[in-house]
Structure formats: C-alpha cells, structure tokens
Amino acid sequence: MKKRAITLTINGEEYNLNVPVHYTLLQVMRDQLNLTDVKYGCGRGECGACTVLLDVGKGGMQCKPTDKKTTYCTMSQSKRKPILACIALAATMDGKSITTVAGLAQNGDLHPVQKAFVDESAIQCGFCTPGMVLKAVSILEKNPKPSEEEIRNGLEGNICRCTGYVKIVKAVQVASKKTATGKR
Amino acid sequence: MASSRILPEFELLIPQSIKEAVDLLGKLKNKASVMAGGTDVVISCTKGFGSPNVISLAEIPALDYVEYDSKSGLRIGAMATLQQVADNADVQKRYPALWKSAAINGTPQTRNMGTVVGNIMRASPSGDCICAILAIGGKVVLRGSKGKREVSIDDFYIKYRETACKSDELAVEIKIPAPAAGSCNAFARMTRTTLDLSKVNVAVRLDMSGKTVKEARVAIGAVAPTTIRLKKVEALLKGKQITDDVLQKIVETVPTEIKPIDDVRSTAEYRRDVAGIMVKRIILEALGK
Numbered sequence: 001m002k003k004r005a006i007t008l009t010i011n012g013e014e015y016n017l018n019v020p021v022h023y024t025l026l027q028v029m030r031d032q033l034n035l036t037d038v039k040y041g042c043g044r045g046e047c048g049a050c051t052v053l054l055d056v057g058k059g060g061m062q063c064k065p066t067d068k069k070t071t072y073c074t075m076s077q078s079k080r081k082p083i084l085a086c087i088a089l090a091a092t093m094d095g096k097s098i099t100t101v102a103g104l105a106q107n108g109d110l111h112p113v114q115k116a117f118v119d120e121s122a123i124q125c126g127f128c129t130p131g132m133v134l135k136a137v138s139i140l141e142k143n144p145k146p147s148e149e150e151i152r153n154g155l156e157g158n159i160c161r162c163t164g165y166v167k168i169v170k171a172v173q174v175a176s177k178k179t180a181t182g183k184r
Numbered sequence: 185m186a187s188s189r190i191l192p193e194f195e196l197l198i199p200q201s202i203k204e205a206v207d208l209l210g211k212l213k214n215k216a217s218v219m220a221g222g223t224d225v226v227i228s229c230t231k232g233f234g235s236p237n238v239i240s241l242a243e244i245p246a247l248d249y250v251e252y253d254s255k256s257g258l259r260i261g262a263m264a265t266l267q268q269v270a271d272n273a274d275v276q277k278r279y280p281a282l283w284k285s286a287a288i289n290g291t292p293q294t295r296n297m298g299t300v301v302g303n304i305m306r307a308s309p310s311g312d313c314i315c316a317i318l319a320i321g322g323k324v325v326l327r328g329s330k331g332k333r334e335v336s337i338d339d340f341y342i343k344y345r346e347t348a349c350k351s352d353e354l355a356v357e358i359k360i361p362a363p364a365a366g367s368c369n370a371f372a373r374m375t376r377t378t379l380d381l382s383k384v385n386v387a388v389r390l391d392m393s394g395k396t397v398k399e400a401r402v403a404i405g406a407v408a409p410t411t412i413r414l415k416k417v418e419a420l421l422k423g424k425q426i427t428d429d430v431l432q433k434i435v436e437t438v439p440t441e442i443k444p445i446d447d448v449r450s451t452a453e454y455r456r457d458v459a460g461i462m463v464k465r466i467i468l469e470a471l472g473k
Binding site for chain 2: 040
C-alpha cells in the first residue's frame with residue numbers, strides 16, 4: 001500500500017482523499033488541502049502548534065463488545081480531544097472527524113475562547129495561537145471552571161516562544177467565565 | 185538528514201484483526217515496527233530511524249479497553265491511551281503509581297495518542313509506565329502464530345531496548361493483579377521540565393501487615409540499561425518496620441545497586457546522588473507519610 005483512499009471530515013466538510021501512506025495529517029492538511037491554519041512547528045510532537053481536535057463521538061456512556069462474552073463501557077467526558085497532526089499518519093485517520101481553529105466560529109460569531117484571546121491581547125506573533133485556542137477549548141469542554149493551575153497544566157503541551165503565557169492564561173479564565181454564564 | 189515535515193517513505197499495513205496483525209509480523213519479522221498511538225514510531229521516522237514497514241493497530245476493533253475486576257485485576261488493551269488510563273477511577277484508587285506514571289507522561293496531546301502498552305513495548309530505560317508496572321507487578325500478554333503466552337514484567341526486559349517479545353509476536357494486553365489488602369504503591373520521577381523524559385524515576389509497592397512490611401517491590405529507571413528492581417533494598421524492607429534507621433540504610437544502599445551514565449538529561453554523579461533520597465521519599469509517600 002503506497003497510497004490509501006480515506007474519508008476525512010474537517011470542520012464539518014467531508015473530504016475523499018488519496019493519501020500517500022507516509023504523509024502525516026499535518027502534511028495532508030497544509031500541502032494537499034491548503035488548510036494552513038494548522039501550523040507546522042517542531043514536527044516532533046513537542047510544541048503543540050499543530051494541535052487539532054479529534055471528534056470522539058457523543059459524550060456519555062458508550063458500550064461495545066470485546067468478544068462474544070463481554071462488553072465494555074466507557075464514560076467519555078468530552079466530545080473532542082486534542083491530538084497532534086504532525087505525528088498522526090493521515091492514512092490511519094479514515095472515517096475520523098476533526099476540528100481546526102477555522103472551524104470554531106459559528107454563524108460568523110467567534111468562539112468565546114477566540115473572543116477572549118482577542119480581548120485580552122493574548123496573541124503576540126500569533127504562531128502558537130491556533131494550537132493554544134484549540135487546546136483552551138478542549139480544557140473548557142472537559143472542565144468548564146478550571147483553576148489557574150489546571151489551565152497551566154492543560155496548556156503544558158503548547159509552547160509560546162514569545163512567552164506570553166500570562167495573557168493566554170488570563171484569556172482562558174475570561175472565556176471560562178463567559179461560557180459558564182452561557183454568553184457567547 | 186531526515187526531515188520532520190516530510191517523512192521518508194515506508195510501507196504502512198493496517199490489519200483489521202489481531203490474527204491478521206500476527207500473520208503480518210510472522211511474515212515480516214524484524215523488518216516491521218508495530219504502531220499504536222504513533223508518538224514513538226512516527227518520531228523515529230522523522231529522525232530517520234524508521235522501519236521499512238509499519239503495522240498500525242488503529243483499526244483492530246476493541247483493543248482500547250481499561251477494565252478492573254476485584255478477582256482478575258486490571259487489564260489494559262494495546263490501544264488504551266495514557267489519558268484513558270489516567271482518567272480511570274479504578275486506576276486512580278488502586279494503582280496510584282500507574283495513575284501518576286500515565287498522568288504525567290508527555291503532554292495532554294501525546295497522552296491522547298500514546299498508549300500504556302506502547303510505553304511498555306518501547307522498552308526505554310526511562311519509561312515511566314514501565315517503572316510503575318515493574319513495582320506493582322504484572323504480565324504482558326503476547327499473541328503469536330503459536331498462540332498466546334504471558335510473560336511476567338520481571339522477566340520482560342532483557343537488555344537495553346530489548347524485550348522478551350519475539351519479532352513475530354504482538355503485545356495485546358497488560359495484566360496487573362488486584363492489590364491485596366494492606367498493599368500500597370507510589371511513583372515519582374525527576375525531570376528538568378514537566379515535558380521532559382525522566383532523569384530518574386522510582387516506584388514502590390509495599391504489602392503491609394500493620395506496621396510491618398510483608399513484601400516489597402522497588403523499581404528504578406534511567407539508571408541502568410533497563411528499568412531494574414532494587415533487590416537489596418527490597419531485602420532491607422522485608423519483615424521490617426519502616427524506621428529512620430531502615431530508611432537511612434536504604435539511602436546508602438541504592439547507589440550500590442545502580443549503574444547510571446552521563447547523558448543529555450543528567451549526569452551519572454547526580455543520578456547516584458538523588459536516587460537514594462528519591463527511593464526513601466517514595467516509600468514514605470506510598471505509606472501516606
């Protein structure tokens with residue numbers, strides 16, 4: 001197998017692709033699909049610039065059979081989990097659905113996290129921002145009212161070389177307050 | 185020079201069942217590497233150390249389980265991610281050492297991709313889950329063309345980056361026994377930053393009878409070609425109450441049982457200096473002191 005036909009949903013749009021099997025998800029998105037809001041940083045799973053959110057189905061209890069006798073159930077706490085596009089092979093993503101920062105806005109309204117990043121000036125050069133915003137969204141989806149420590153632990157995998165972490169943490173706190181009161 | 189943006193070409197195989205994966209391994213033997221979450225395998229490719237064939241377990245159904253039963257203990261499937269194990273209530277309650285080794289592993293993103301079984305199979309001397317499981321005890325379940333076999337974690341690591349898993353076998357599960365009453369365990373590691381690999385990691389399991397240690401298992405990583413058990417320290421603990429004298433003797437004994445090296449993360453000297461104290465502290469932590 002040198003190429004594999006896959007179906008991949010990105011920001012709600014379905015793509016039928018024929019991907020070389022050694023291509024990463026990042027390479028397919030940036031080079032084949034021109035989706036350049038996903039950034040190439042270190043390419044080795046260390047910086048978080050290429051973070052995307054993988055849809056893992058509906059939250060709540062999910063049960064599936066392991067063999068003829070037993071079934072196992074998992075409780076999923078959030079619907080989307082952050083992964084790294086630079087170390088995911090596109091060919092292994094058949095049938096998956098992902099969200100990038102370009103897919104967060106709804107009906108032209110920015111996501112509360114995006115709004116908070118703008119309002120709090122949590123952006124300096126902007127290169128880490130797509131990954132940071134997605135990571136922040138996933139933190140709040142899992143835990144709508146995180147403490148500062150929980151925010152900082154959650155952002156561990158995203159590096160900002162301008163070192164503007166204070167404002168980024170503040171932006172997540174502001175977004176947390178807004179989403180907790182249901183305002184977008 | 186390999187690029188991390190464009191990987192060198194390799195053949196990717198995506199078996200749909202364990203049997204199909206085992207057949208492929210039987211055919212390709214050591215010319216294939218098995219990929220679960222890809223956090224190690226893909227990065228090896230970016231560094232130019234990739235294998236010509238990569239076998240992905242991504243589409244084998246129902247390998248991502250974490251199940252606990254008070255009789256049979258804990259079973260972790262080959263595709264269960266570090267985050268799944270860290271989020272599991274039974275792991276949090278009964279195996280704090282394993283919980284911590286998964287919960288601090290890498291970054292939130294890599295924990296959503298990387299697996300505990302992958303961490304075991306990578307056989308890095310600094311593998312955090314390896315250290316925790318070596319202390320707690322457990323078995324690696326291997327499937328090969330001749331059927332299934334289970335290898336104790338005590339016999340699993342042969343030498344640097346080499347395990348008892350043969351080239352035509354697939355690790356499908358880790359089994360960890362249910363903790364007996366009075367048993368406790370804990371894990372700690374030392375790193376420069378939270379994202380770094382461990383300079384030294386330690387884990388203990390103490391089976392207590394009142395204040396006396398009935399049985400002890402002490403594991404330490406990144407101070408020898410494989411993660412090792414400290415047999416002299418275990419002997420010092422067995423049958424004893426944990427007093428300051430016993431702890432002091434342990435602090436002095438640990439450096440005699442390890443063979444650390446200088447590398448990018450630390451020096452042999454530093455590792456030898458901190459290892460004893462780390463073991464002492466993790467014993468106290470396991471006992472809730």
